[in-house]
Amino acid sequence: MASAVVLDYADDLYLWTSDPPTLTPFPVRSRSVPPELLERIRPLARDGHLAANSASTAAAISAALGREVPLATVGEWRASRGALPSEDPRVERARQLRLARSALERALRTPEEILITLAREEERVERTVGREARAAESFLPVEETSIVEYARRWTDVRASLDQHHAALEAVVHEHARAVVPNLSAVVGARTAARLVAEAGGVSALARMRAPRIQLLGSRRRPSAERGPRYGLLFRADGMADVPPGRRGAYARSLAALAAIAVRADATTHASISRALVARRDRRIVQLRGRRG
Numbered sequence: 001m002a003s004a005v006v007l008d009y010a011d012d013l014y015l016w017t018s019d020p021p022t023l024t025p026f027p028v029r030s031r032s033v034p035p036e037l038l039e040r041i042r043p044l045a046r047d048g049h050l051a052a053n054s055a056s057t058a059a060a061i062s063a064a065l066g067r068e069v070p071l072a073t074v075g076e077w078r079a080s081r082g083a084l085p086s087e088d089p090r091v092e093r094a095r096q097l098r099l100a101r102s103a104l105e106r107a108l109r110t111p112e113e114i115l116i117t118l119a120r121e122e123e124r125v126e127r128t129v130g131r132e133a134r135a136a137e138s139f140l141p142v143e144e145t146s147i148v149e150y151a152r153r154w155t156d157v158r159a160s161l162d163q164h165h166a167a168l169e170a171v172v173h174e175h176a177r178a179v180v181p182n183l184s185a186v187v188g189a190r191t192a193a194r195l196v197a198e199a200g201g202v203s204a205l206a207r208m209r210a211p212r213i214q215l216l217g218s219r220r221r222p223s224a225e226r227g228p229r230y231g232l233l234f235r236a237d238g239m240a241d242v243p244p245g246r247r248g249a250y251a252r253s254l255a256a257l258a259a260i261a262v263r264a265d266a267t268t269h270a271s272i273s274r275a276l277v278a279r280r281d282r283r284i285v286q287l288r289g290r291r292g
Contacts, residue, residue: 005226006052024040041065053077072187082234101243113180172189180192181265186237186257202265209259215230233258249287
C-alpha cells in the first residue's frame with residue numbers, strides 16, 4: 001500500500017510518497033501549514049495513507065485537516081529521511097542552534113524559571129549593594145579636592161542601586177507568592193524564592209526532607225564548634241523574634257513546616273498556609289517563653 005509522509009526539515013515541509021518515490025518541497029512562509037500542501041495531502045489523509053515525522057508536525061496537520069494524522073512508522077521514517085537532500089553542515093548547525101535557543105526560551109518563560117532567575121539576580125544585586133555600602137564606610141573624601149565630587153557622584157550611584165534593588169525585591173515577592181504561595185506565607189516571599197532557586201525548582205525542593213531544607217544555602221558544614229546552621233532560613237520570617245539561643249530549634253520547626261508547604265505548592269496546590277502560619281507563630285511564642 002502506497003504511503004505518504006510529511007517531513008519537517010530545514011525550516012520547510014516536504015511531502016514524500018512511496019509509490020512512486022517522490023519528494024516535493026513546500027516552503028513555509030508562516031507558522032501555518034502551506035495551503036498547497038493541504039490540498040495534496042487531504043485525499044491521502046482521508047484514505048489513511050498519510051503520516052508525519054514529528055509530533056508537532058502531526059498536530060499542526062491534524063488541526064488543519066480536522067482529522068487525526070499519525071506518526072510515521074520506523075520503516076516510513078527511514079525511507080523518507082533518506083530521500084531528503086543533503087544540507088551544508090554549517091547551515092544545519094545554525095538551524096539546530098536556533099531550535100535549541102527557541103526551546104530554551106520557551107522553558108525560561110515558565111513562571112517557575114522566571115522566579116528562579118529573578119531570585120538569583122536579586123541575591124546578586126543585594127551582594128553588590130552590601131559591598132558598596134561597606135566600601136563607602138571606609139572611604140574618606142578629602143576636602144577641597146576632586147575626591148569630594150567623586151564621593152557625591154558615588155553617593156548618587158548607591159542611591160540609584162538601592163532603588164533598583166528595592167524594585168527588584170518587590171517583583172521577586174510578587175512572583176514568589178504566585179508560584180509558591182504556601183511556602184511564601186510560612187517563611188517569607190524572598191526566602192521562599194531563594195529556597196526554590198537554590199534547590200533548582202519547586203519539584204526539587206518538594207522532594208527534600210526538612211533537615212536538608214534547614215541547611216539549604218549554608219556555606220559551611222555544621223559542627224559542634226559553630227553550632228546549628230540555618231542556611232537561607234536564617235532570614236526567614238519570625239527568626240528575628242526568637243532569642244538567639246533558640247533559633248536552631250526554630251529553624252528545625254520552620255524547615256518541617258516549609259517542607260509541608262512546598263509539597264502542597266508542587267502537588268495539590270491547596271491553600272494550607274493559614275494553618276501552617278498559626279503553627280509557626282505558636283512555636284515562636286513557645287520558644288520566647290522558654291528559659292535557658
